Amino acid sequence: MIWNYEHIKDSFDKISQSDPITYFAPFFIFLILLELGIDLAQKKEWYNKKDAWASIVMGIGSVFLSLLAKIFYIGIYMWIYDNFRLFTLPNVWWVWILLVFADDFSFYWHHRLSHQVRILWAAHSNHHSAQSYNLAVALRQSWTEMFYKYIFWLWLPLLGFHPVMMFVMMSISLIYQFFLHTEAVGRLGFLEYFMNTPSHHRVHHATNVKYLDKNHAGIFIIWDRLFGTFIIEDEEKPIYGLVQNLETYNPIRIASHEYEKIWADIKKPISWKHRINYLIKPPGWSHDGSRKTTKDLVNEMKKNK
Numbered sequence: 001m002i003w004n005y006e007h008i009k010d011s012f013d014k015i016s017q018s019d020p021i022t023y024f025a026p027f028f029i030f031l032i033l034l035e036l037g038i039d040l041a042q043k044k045e046w047y048n049k050k051d052a053w054a055s056i057v058m059g060i061g062s063v064f065l066s067l068l069a070k071i072f073y074i075g076i077y078m079w080i081y082d083n084f085r086l087f088t089l090p091n092v093w094w095v096w097i098l099l100v101f102a103d104d105f106s107f108y109w110h111h112r113l114s115h116q117v118r119i120l121w122a123a124h125s126n127h128h129s130a131q132s133y134n135l136a137v138a139l140r141q142s143w144t145e146m147f148y149k150y151i152f153w154l155w156l157p158l159l160g161f162h163p164v165m166m167f168v169m170m171s172i173s174l175i176y177q178f179f180l181h182t183e184a185v186g187r188l189g190f191l192e193y194f195m196n197t198p199s200h201h202r203v204h205h206a207t208n209v210k211y212l213d214k215n216h217a218g219i220f221i222i223w224d225r226l227f228g229t230f231i232i233e234d235e236e237k238p239i240y241g242l243v244q245n246l247e248t249y250n251p252i253r254i255a256s257h258e259y260e261k262i263w264a265d266i267k268k269p270i271s272w273k274h275r276i277n278y279l280i281k282p283p284g285w286s287h288d289g290s291r292k293t294t295k296d297l298v299n300e301m302k303k304n305k
Contacts, residue, residue, distance in 0.1 A: 021171045028178060032135045035184055039134070046183055050249040052136040057251045058126060059139030062146070069146040070167070077163035080154065087160035096169075099161055100219070103153070103169045107218035110152035112229065115213045115294075119279045120148065122258035129254050131241035133205055138181040143255040173218050177201075187233075196221045199233045206238030209301045212294045243284075243297075258283075 039046040089095045114124035123145040130137045156166055179185075180201035187199045196217040204215040214231040217224050224230035246257055265286075266275040274287040284293035292300070 019171050020168065020175060024175050024178075028135070028139070035135050035182060038184065044183070046132060046134045047136070048132045051130050051132050052134070054249040054251055054254060055130055055136045055140035058143070058254065059141055061143050061251065061255075062141035065143050066141075066146045069150065073150040074163055074167070076150075076154070077157045077166065081157035081160070081163055084158055085160045086158060089160040089162070091162070091165065095161070096165070099156075099165060099169050102156055102159075102161065103166070103173060104217070104219045105223060106152045106156065107173060108216055108223040108227075110149050111216040111218065112213075112227075113152075114145070114149075115216065116282050117280055118258075118262065118283050118285070120145075121283045122262055123148070125242060125258050125283075126254055128205060129242055129246050129257075130205075131245055133181065133183055133202060133238070133240045135178065135181050137205075138178040176219050181205075192221070192232075194220060194222055200224075200230075202238045203231055203233045205240050207241055207243050208236055208239055209294075209297045210236065211238060212243075212297065 036047055036052075038044065089098075111124075114120040123142045126142040126145075127137075127140050130140055153166060153170075157163055177196075180196060180198050182198050183202065185198040188195070188197045191197060192199065196215070196219055200215045200217065200221050203211045206212075211231060211233075214229050215221065215224050216229055221230060246254060248254065248257075262278060265278040268274075270287055277285060277287065282293045282295070284291050284296065
C-alpha cells in the first residue's frame with residue numbers, strides 16, 4: 001500500500017484537534033493588548049498602528065494558506081512514515097525530547113537558508129518588513145513561506161517521528177517564538193547561553209550591518225553558536241525592518257514586493273545563468289556587481305573600521 005487516505009485524514013483530524021495554537025490564540029491577543037497598553041502609558045513607541053494592523057492581517061491570511069500547505073504535506077509525511085520509516089518511535093517522553101531538538105534543528109536550517117537564498121527570502125522577507133518590533137510582529141507571517149518550509153522536516157518521518165507529533169511540535173515552537181518579538185523584556189541571564197531570547201531575536205530582526213543574517217534560532221540558540229551565525233545584542237540599538245524598507249502597509253504589496261523585484265531582474269537581457277543566480281544567490285547579489293549582499297556590507301564595514 002502506497003497511499004493510505006484514511007490514515008492521512010485521521011492524522012489531519014488529530015492535528016486539527018490537538019493544535020496548541022488554537023488554545024493560545026486568545027492569550028496572544030491579550031498579551032498584544034497588554035504590551036500596547038504599556039506602550040501607550042509609558043510612551044515607549046513600540047507600536048505603529050498601521051504597521052501593527054498590517055501584521056495582524058498578514059497573520060490572518062497565513063492561517064488560511066497554511067491550512068492548504070498542511071493538507072498537502074501531511075499527505076507527504078504520512079506517505080514517508082507509512083512506507084519508508086527506519087524506526088517506529090513511540091509517543092513517550094524521551095521521543096518528545098528528541099523531537100524538540102530535531103524540530104529546532106530543521107527550523108534553524110529552514111530559517112537560515114530563507115535569508116541566504118533569494119527566492120526563499122522573497123517569502124520570508126514579509127516577516128521582516130515591519131519597522132517596529134512588538135508582539136504583533138510575531139503574527140506577520142508570510143503568505144508563501146509555508147509552501148516550501150515543510151521540506152526541511154522531511155527527514156523526521158523517515159526516522160520514525162509520527163507526523164501528528166511533528167505538527168504539534170511545530171506549533172509549540174511557533175508559540176515559543178511569539179514571546180521573542182518584544183522590546184519589553186531585557187536580557188535573561190544564563191538563559192541567553194542556550195535559549196533563544198527576545199534579546200537574541202531583536203538582533204535577528206535588525207538591519208544594522210553587524211547584526212544582519214544572525215541568530216536564526218527557533219527555540220535554542222545553540223545552533224547559531226555551533227554554526228557561526230551568533231552575535232550578541234550590545235550597546236548598538238537594533239534598527240528594524242529591511243535594508244531597503246517598504247513604504248507601504250498594504251498586505252498584498254508586503255507579500256509580493258520581493259517577487260516583483262526578482263521578476264524585474266530575470267526579465268533583463270542577461271544569460272540564463274544570471275537569471276538562475278537571481279533566484280538562488282543571496283539577496284543583494286547582482287550580475288554586474290551594482291548591489292551588495294550581506295557579506296559585501298560586512299566586509300565594507302570591516303574595511304572602514
